[in-house]
Amino acid sequence: MKTISPKDLNNLQLQTLLQTAIAPRPIALASTVDKDGNVNLSPFSFFNLFSSNPPVVIFSPARRVRDNTTKHTLENVLEVPEVVIGIVNFKIVQQISLASTEYEKEVNEFTKSGLTMKEADLVKPKLIEECPVNLECKVLEVKHLGTEGGAGNLVICEVIKIHVLEEYLNDSGSLDQLKLDLVARLGGNWYSRNNENNLFEVPKPLVTKGIGFDLLPDEIKFSKVFTGNDLGMLANVEQLPEGNFCPEESTHTEAQKHLLESRIEEAWKTLLK
Missing domain, CATH: 2.30.110.10 (Electron Transport, Fmn-binding Protein; Chain A)
Structure with missing residues (x-):
């Protein structure tokens, strides 16, 4: 630096x-x-x-x-x-x-x-x-x-x-x-x-409390696919979904597509496959 x-x-x-x-x-x-x-x-x-x-x-x-x-x-x-x-x-x-x-x-x-x-x-x-x-x-x-x-x-x-x-x-x-x-x-x-070509929304955790990076499963946290922005979106849920999370990069790539469209729930569902 x-x-x-x-x-x-x-x-x-x-x-x-x-x-x-x-x-x-x-x-x-x-x-x-x-x-x-x-x-x-x-x-x-x-x-x-x-x-x-x-x-x-x-x-x-x-x-x-x-x-x-x-x-x-x-x-x-x-x-x-x-x-x-x-x-x-x-x-x-x-x-x-x-x-x-x-x-x-x-x-x-x-x-x-x-x-x-x-x-x-x-x-x-x-x-x-x-x-x-x-x-x-x-x-x-x-x-x-x-x-x-x-x-x-x-x-x-x-x-x-x-x-x-x-x-x-x-x-x-x-x-x-x-x-x-x-x-x-x-x-x-x-x-x-x-304008509409570059505006995007980010849900603000003003009332809710996201679980945070520290509570993300290791399979997700240390993914070679997810960016810091991706993990920030996944960590902004109030409760970690129950189940086993897929460590495969192909699944993470599929979930990332949902995140790019701010579909966080769909991303988590994909990761549970």
Whole structure:
């Protein structure tokens, strides 16, 4: 294993390494205004949800690595502590990228990116009409993490109103993960897309208690076929099935096919043959 000390890398090298490794990251399209009412729109991938009660999200307009300057978004929220955060999906990802251009302060990125401003209900910054979800937020705190290039500035926001485009709802009125088609930021120029071709479900053991790796039979645990993911699925049952388990690799391969389709019960039945 290669071991690296952050102190041995320059700012750009460290940023590149971390942004590539810590990914995918959701994208916040931040709409802000300054004290004079100038509008700004900019995307940030240092962003996530940190609380649901109260509903709190955090994004970080970091100081620029190359020259240690700050972004208009940071300057705006310090003057007007409000922000609208638009959630980004594949349908508008190229426009979002355009909004990241470092235009002069008086330039409206809504106009440059072709996105549509819409009046918010509770805050001064504008909603982004094309975003599947808009979060109206009040800024609770801006926490500065440093003074050098690359230092983050945590903009801690409480969500006070949520707007959802109805086309992204399912029949029960909830947000549909497949319809959303969200995109996320990776390292360099890379993005990822969360659509039906790469989404998958993993049952969460929140109420149930899986038996765990340690209670798997040796014939299963030390199989040359099963991967760590396969064993994790098999170990996520509450009770080990009764019977004798087949040690044959051909049987394990057959069971693995069921696991690839998340059919855990069928996999165990196969192993009992």
